[in-house]
Amino acid sequence: MDQEVLITRICNVVMDVAKRQNAVHNGEMNDGGARATESKLEHWLDGINFAQTGCTSVYNWIANDIKKKNDPDYEQYLKLKSKFEKT
Secondary structure (H helix, E strand, C coil): CCHHHHHHHHHHHHHHHHHHHHHHCCCCCCCCCHHHHHHHHHHHHHHHHHHHHCCCCCCHHHHHHHHHHHCHHHHHHHHHHHHHCCC
16 A cells, blocks of 8 residues: 555545544534544654654754754854843
8 A cells, every 4th residue: 555545545545533533522612622633643743754854843943943943153143142132
């Protein structure tokens, strides 16, 4: 089975589970975990994307922070920023 087909089928099953969770709790104050299930799926898909491309959307802020901190000019930038942006 093709990897893309498998991923699509897994997504469909997980989304169906989330819809059933929400439907069971229809009219209640919560969604029965439907949003949590969807969030886990988003993170899983992001992990697949990261493994294939090296790019992440869910944890993009962490990746960007690490890249900035590893940039040799970043320390100089922080020094200048603190010097000129004193409040």
